[in-house]
Amino acid sequence: MNSEKSTAQTKTVIAGIQGGKFLSFFLQDEEYGIEILKVQEIIGLMPITRIPRTPDYVRGVINLRGKIIAVTDLRKKFGMEDIEQTSETCIIVVQTNKMEIGVMVDKVSEVLDISGSEIENTPAFGASVPTEFLLGIGNTEGGVRLLLNIEKILSAQELVELCSENLELTA
């Protein structure tokens, strides 16, 4: 029952991303993509207020024109090394139906049209590489881009869970 449900979900997700526009960005040397419809805006780096007692990939909160939104560092989230922030470092503000959240990336590249036929299912890398965050792999002439399931990555539930774990540890 459960597995049936999850396969059904993946199918719909893949069907949903066919032939869409993606915003591509860089983390380290890898190029990633997010569905453009989920991107609200891209802003330059601004002072981030750290929030105590949260997981390290939660960079803190920023003031987005009067609204306070949280910022997640994708590098940290993916277990990459910290690097110095450059003028190209920016925050992609992602809006899904559930939340509005900032994602910090090394640099934003371009908006791409990737057709359904160019999207391949995520290959299994084995247990060491978590693939549940990927929608698929966009294999275009310009190169290979990992298409992220950004909602899953930013799922509020996970943040809260991690927060409480963190709390328990300290407690």
Next chain:
Amino acid sequence: MSKVEQQTISSLKQIRIDLDLLQPDDPQTLIQIGAGLECIAVNLPEEYFSASELLGHCLETLQAMFHGKASDFPQTIRLIAVALLAVEQSVVSTPNPITEAIIKQAKELLQNGITGEEIENIAQTDESFDNLKDAVSDLSTLDAVANWLIQIEPEDKEDVIRLCDALKKLSSQTKESSVKKLLTKAARETDKIVKGKAGDVQETLTLIGDLIGQASPSDTIEEFAGQTTTPVEKSNVTQISQVKTPQKEPVQAEESVADIESYQTEYAADILTEDADISLLMEFVTESHENIEAAESAFLLLENEPDNLENINTVFRAFHTVKGSSAFLGLKRLTELAHHAESLLSRIRDGEIRCMGGYANLALRAIDMLKEMFVSLQDALEGGVMVLPQAYGELLHILTNPEAAGISEKADTSPQPSEVIKTSESFDNLSEEDLDSIKIGDILVEMDSITPEDIEEALLIQKRLRTGTKQQQPHTESSVRVRTDRLDRLINMVGELVVAQSMLAQDETLSQSIHFEIARKVAHAGKIVRDLQDLSMAMRMIPLKNTFSKMARVVRDVAQKCGKVVEFVNDGEDTEIDRNMVDLIADPLVHMVRNAVDHGIESPDERERSGKTRSGKVRLSAYHSGGNVVVELADDGNGLDAEKILQKALEKGLIESDKGLTDHQIFNLIFAPGMSTNDTVTDVSGRGVGMDVVRRNIESMHGRIEISSEKGKGSLFTIRLPLTLAITDGMLVRVGTERYIVPTVHIYLSFRPSSDAITTVAGRGEMVQLRGELMPIVRLHSLFDIKGSVENPTEGSLVIVADDKRRCALLVDELLGQHQVVAKALGTGIGKVPGVAGGAILGDGCVGLILDTAELVALARQTTNQFYRKGNSLKKVA
């Protein structure tokens, strides 16, 4: 009874009515009924298994009818009706052997019914119906007897004998002589029927019905008499629906089950159809609510000047709008009520009756009922169940014919001129100074030259003339309804604009004198931005007017209930306050106003004895003062009785002794839970829950309440509230490079300790001593893992905060000053962060976190629990 069951019953009744009206050639209605039954069967809780099974059989029968298989249409319908009644009975009284038996019987009937043994079934139906009657009627109460009366068939001697016995028994049990007389007479009449002496059996039955009606405490019983005259030959099905109606009317409290459903046989609640336009309905609810509120305040004015046409038109229009829109939306019950209320009002408008006494009360009841129905409609829209208010049927009944229900211009409780006259019985024995206080009208009445009514009229004319010059048409402002979240966003954006503008204005390039032109333009933009900010802040504010007019109603109602004469004055109803607070302040005010009228103001006689005017005065006023909104409630009643409060407080163990308490402290005791100085508990007040809720509500708005009172002269309650809830007063503190906001209300004091004030416990837990009190030091930097901050308490500052148990000292680097900030939620997707209450945009555009001190203290206790225990034991030793 749970909601499901209530709903089941009302839908069952609706279906029975539909069934009654069902024509053989109407498949549409048939399908509807089927759908309704299915719905009930699905929703029925598990314990009613047999009932839902029976419903299933009913459905089958209906299907058969739909396909034209039922041979005898009316008979089949009758069978289904009996089955439904059985289901209803079993739902009313939770499943028991009797209901099970009834259901079983009904089931058999149904199954046989389709096979076509009609003739036999009729007999059986009657029998089962008799059984039902037996099951429901226990002839030990008057109501039951009344029920029985309308069920019996005069030809059936046994029934009549039973009635006779019951009446005799009742009359012997009754203590009240008048009731006893009536019952004995009824028993005699019944006896006549039994012995065949009665001339016209029907007429005698009607007479008996009348007698029982008079003996019964409820005037609604009158209806029974009417129903007794309905031809008994009528089919059983119609009788079934009648049986239920009267059974539910009695006022007897013990028959709560029946009471809840009062009148609902006739008036089933509207059911929202699935395709109902929710947003349209929502709009209708809010709009109508406003209409009704306006109607209510206009109505209260109207009561003072019954001939003011403008007011009556306002009320009329409100009802008319409600009627029109609800009819459009298919809400039959609302339409019905609004329609009848409208006809009452139109009579007032046309001068046929005057808006006084009973009529006024009736109209206000209609207004209340509408309000209640809107609330239930809103519930339904939010996924709840739409329930018709209990008294709906009764009210509608009165509205259709107010005079029959004993409503007149004379009020039952409001004082009439005749009362005034009674108090000054003889004018002959009056001294000269007394003569000044006597009204000419009273003398005239005494001399029989005019009637009290004339005086009243004359006084009204006088009043009108007096106020006439001042009276202006209230200036109606047009307005646009805006969603609150949009408004909040606009206010946020404007706040941002202010910050952005000030950043621009302070830019270095502008401060150099070479860019004079651009500096001028920036300054100009700055002015506009400031205006915009003022405007946006004003948008949140709404006048207290509505709240105040609500209080006028409370005063009126409570005064009537307590038999007091109270004049209500309000001042400054145009004072504006944050719209979120308007709702929050209404509840405490209602409590306080009620208290003022019920406890504060004395009864007219008592007032006269203590040399006051007969009518008491309650004054509600609001004004701005020192950045606060002040709401004052004053009454010229008896004032608070300090001794009584002390005595009660001692009784309840709230204080240990009455020594050394100032008046102020004593008065504050009334805010303690469970405190009430009234000896008797009334339905208005006296349970002692009021004032502590009042204080809690006011404190939740960051407000304060003060009392001053003088015995015999009255009391004054002063509520001070901040202008808006949106702004938090906070102290900005720095820890390392981070800045945090500590709400000022939570800070007791802050200081920099000297090194000898600090004690270390077991080398780890730190305590600081301040005026003899030892407090643990909570290092914010270690709690929040901040690097590069002051580590030595003597170099930083200690901020004393507390959770509800104990105080502790928060170590911060320095205090940056007091700021007013707009508290905002941290972004979505971050969850609840322990120790942080929210965020706020600081003057430089950065986000500052607002600390939750209570949580911080708890957090610190969690992390360093061990030290705390030691700290505690140390404190005890110290």
